[in-house]
Amino acid sequence: MRSKIILCFTILLTFLLQSTLINKIAIGSITPNLPVILCISMGLMRGRKSGLWVGFFSGLLIDIFYGSFLGFYALIYMYLGFFSGYAYRICYDDEIKVPVMLAGIGDLIYSLAVYALQFLLRGRLSLGTYLIRIILPEAFYTVCLTFLLYRFFYFINYHLMEPVRPERESVWVLR
């Protein structure tokens, strides 16, 4: 129960930071993507189910206030959290390289999904421009911020929340 409350607060805090303070540290009007870092980290540290829920609610908050359709960002973030959950039993979560790499890939997937589903469908074809101007800088900035934020989420996970039982999420055990 306690973990759930703390997880809720973390999601809310991430959304608040993303919509206010992060805009102040934007470089060239490009902001890093904190919700991606959050659901990647939680997926990696707590498994697929947690990743899925964290992603869903992070996305839902964005949908409610800024999205054009309810459920669009929720869907993307949910899949990011879920698939980073596969790394839960494969990789150690106390190594910074894994979340950094995952956050980079995750942010690329996120941006490409947004481009493909919301821009390409409206006939904006110049992927190259968007790639250089928005997608790659955002991924780079997100990766840089992961170095800092992962420590913070790691602390929250291991000091404030109850640990998850590893065997529940194992991909190797056949059930």
Next chain:
Amino acid sequence: MNKKPQFRINLKSKHLLAIMTIVCIVAIVGTFASGVGTEQMQETAGLFVVPFQKGIEHLSGQVENMLETFKEKKALVEENEDLKFQLENLMSENNKLLQDQTELTDLQELYQLDQEYGDFPKVAARIISKDPGNWYDTFMINKGSNDGIRVDNNVIAGKGLVGIVTNVGPNWSTVRSIIDDASHVSAMTVSTQDNLVVEGDLELIDEGKLRFVQLYDQENKVTAGERIITSNISEKYVEGLFIGYVSGVEQDTNNLTKVGTIVSPVDFRHLRDVLVITINKQDILSEE
């Protein structure tokens, strides 16, 4: 042994994923197809989120002020030198301006526009948070239905049109700015009254420009520097709001209409305070 009945549902994570995917898709299709409002959810979520956003915005504003007073002394000396230099420049410019009779008529026209702005009831609001992505340009302001703001109210900042209200809560509302990639504004030129459509374009945001399309101008009367205002046939935008100056015109590939770019006088990146016109185009139409 007396065992408590357990109501825990243990789903495998992939089944959970499938269920939630369906939920999301249903929500997307539902909001897309029927336009079902999410007002209830927005109001509830707003209760938790908006006060914090206001607080953070307030705090960061104060910190910025503090930093500024810190810098002040050094900055003032530099500014003084700059200003002296500017003064000289401005004096020579001023002389030119005095001679320029056409400028005068331009200014008179602008003055009339200003007076038109004055007729509408307006509410001043502050931007408290921005779209959490890099793809769109929407923001949230700290006034809502309690202050008389409604969906489709136009938003302006000192010099020109900024955007349109898309969602309203009791004490907050979200605004889609005209540089947003999904924004379309029906507009017209001041001198020839030709209609055109102003669109936001993510590729032009860096240059601080907007795109316009569907300008029918066979005689090439519209040139750079032409003023663009919201049109009389627009459904959602009040007539006569200033949008910007034309900076370039080209023939469209269809050879019938023209496309080009517009420079807005509003600095969207450093926007902080805006004015919301609390009357809709539809109200004006129904009054008449």
